[in-house]
Amino acid sequence: MTAIDGRIRNRPGATLEAVALVAGVSRATVSRVVNESPRVSPEVRASVEAAIRQLGYTPNRAARSLVTRRSDSIAVVITEPPGRLFSDPFFPRLVRGVSAALTNRNLQLVLLMPEHGDEARTIRYLTGGHVDGALLVSLHAEDPIPEALTARGVPAVLVGRPRPGVDLSYVDVDNRQGGERATRHLLDQGCRCVATIAGPQDMAPGVDRLDGYRDALVAAGREVDPGLVVSGDFTHEGGAAAMERLLDACPGLDGVFAASDLMAAGALSVLRARGRQVPDDVALVGYDDSPIAETTLPPLTSIRQPIEEMGPDAVRLLIDAIGHGDHVPRRVVLATQLVERASSARRERS
């Protein structure tokens, strides 16, 4: 069951008892000081604090958990959709935000990265009372974890919009608005024929960004030509393949919104190979504002997501959920930002 056989672990360390002895008070009083109860006289508090310092006392988390039935730690569950997570810095940026928010609150971050198919074990862990709540960074739709936690009453908050029917609080980025903004920018730059390389249509960001593309066209009084919409899988190769198809279908296009920077980079290489100048012949906008956007030639205009903010917001929602047993799910949707670079600079002509 357990992995480590070493018998003598964690050298003794001072206990509450020891501190009480040194300070000349009872265990209960030391406990009160440690837990910042107001019901302790200043003098006693001072002497206890001195004893704590002297002994280098740190409360034993296990003992405390045992009685409080709280673990003071929360899980971040990342079910990795293969490929995606490694290709952009979403994950580290998000985790850092979460980590910072938790540290301030004296909560511990337990990271779970279940292999695909290993969800059962993860569910067992989460419902086993090992954590006070879970943050689910769950990017694929069939994930069974949200339902399992809801059923067992484990507080959970999602990062990313859940599929309909999952009734949990979540934090999301406004992908639709991002797609709209990217597309509108292309129209503003004077593009007549704007195509899109959409994301996978079984993922919310893929769907939403495409919706945003349509919104912008409709708002500008344009028609949405289905021939100008091709889906990719968020990868470089997928973007390249989609671009080939778009150029075949519509050689005259002069603007492309790609739903990820990686796809935009793929599209860029195809455009170049087929003799199109970017941005002069075809303007291009990506999504994510990843480091790649700065290194392509020309650098990519892209949609920046406030990923750092998502972590703290999600933590806030989770702590609310933990505090008030069951309550109405809430949602936080963050706005995106357009970062202009050369790939969509206004063309000279007409």
Next chain:
Amino acid sequence: MTAIDGRIRNRPGATLEAVALVAGVSRATVSRVVNESPRVSPEVRASVEAAIRQLGYTPNRAARSLVTRRSDSIAVVITEPPGRLFSDPFFPRLVRGVSAALTNRNLQLVLLMPEHGDEARTIRYLTGGHVDGALLVSLHAEDPIPEALTARGVPAVLVGRPRPGVDLSYVDVDNRQGGERATRHLLDQGCRCVATIAGPQDMAPGVDRLDGYRDALVAAGREVDPGLVVSGDFTHEGGAAAMERLLDACPGLDGVFAASDLMAAGALSVLRARGRQVPDDVALVGYDDSPIAETTLPPLTSIRQPIEEMGPDAVRLLIDAIGHGDHVPRRVVLATQLVERASSARRERS
């Protein structure tokens, strides 16, 4: 002290006692079954297992920790060197490897990402017996954590070579060999005048990759011209600035080894801006084999590091260290691999 005030947490859940009652045995026997002791008769074991299933019993980790003085979790401490971590997928790749290795062993991964300057709190946590050991992904030299843990006897393993004097086991990638391999490749491709954009010289990878560069030149019977060595800070801009200086100092150079892909990408844009064809005029090799290497034009030849392997190796070392109290530090140094792409293709001429 604690962050969450909710009183009623973690719905009761079955205890050992309850399982024992249902199975008609004593707590001790249930404990034996749960901990896979061999000293239980098959019949009793079966009935206990049935009871466990029936009640959905999960052992209470806190109670167990309290008596075993083990936490069955290990910390991964990432003290982020600002900028670096977000620009390449090192972090997620490493963490995934660690996570997988720990899951197999039923250990929990507790992730600590102390803000710079917040090391004291992290040290308190680590030495407070909350984890059985720590994996330190500590990329900057002045980190006080390794010493603090050594002093307090907390098992620790480093990812990345520590500065001299820190006497802990570690896992590292052979940066020197990587630098040598990259440089040798350029020489093999026929380059006469090979420069390098080195990494920061206060970081081990920066120093080692530069040493490798020198090794290759010396082995080839060339002289090492200090004018052909300029340091960057691993960023795109740093690489660009360094390339400018190199071209100013030595217009005739025909090969460049950049100690990161990001710097290589920066160098690439400068080379192009100054009219050099890559690879025809100047061959270029990067480092990290990050996604960026595939998206530049031309794609970058780069040095691939076996980051996925580092995690499991580090976990192995740590578990050894935890098992055998104090023992000789060990080191694991992993080899790199050259990934050839167009940026260093053999030139036609001479």
Next chain:
DNA sequence: CTCCTCTGTGAGAGCGCTCTCACGCTCGAT
């Protein structure tokens, strides 16, 4: 038939902490 070993099981202590309850004290109101 006695003694010993070995195996499977149960009884019970105790890990370090929190929290309820009770108690003694000091005040202000009566």
Next chain:
DNA sequence: ATCGAGCGTGAGAGCGCTCTCACAGAGGAG
């Protein structure tokens, strides 16, 4: 003077588990 309220403190139970020890019974050796 008497009472009650409120405050600071201590005593003690008990959270769920592991682990040592004791013990009953089975079997083998003498």
